[in-house]
Amino acid sequence: MSISETEKKRTRRSPEERAADFDAKIEAVNHTIADLETKKQAAVSSYDEKIAAARKRMKVLEEKKAAIFAPKPKRKVRKTKKQKIQDILKQAQKAGMNPQEIAECLGIDFEE
Secondary structure (H helix, E strand, O other), rough: OOOHHHHOOOOOOOOOHHHHHHHHHHHHHHHHHHHHHHHHHHHHHHHHHHHHHHHHHHHHHHHHHHHHOOOOOOOOOOOHHHHHHHHHHHHHHHOOOOOOHHHHHHHHOOOO
16 A cells, blocks of 8 residues: 555645635634624623613612601691690680680680
């Protein structure tokens, strides 16, 4: 089994053929870059969504903080029955009624 001399010899490729190999490799790298760019855009959009959610939470917290420092509405004062009657009598006296007139209006016999 002997290999002839012509079979042993390497055939030299032309510069165009060698350049074609590099073009294929360049195309593969460009494809890899494109894939990485899409992954990058997906990651960026994911982080943008996370940032937006964090800003919403921050806004809610700021509103709660502002509510803490906001003046509270005045409470309605509850009065007992005795206090209400006293207020009614004071208003009647301010209107110019004396105790006898107030008693007459209420239908009560008032004796001094």
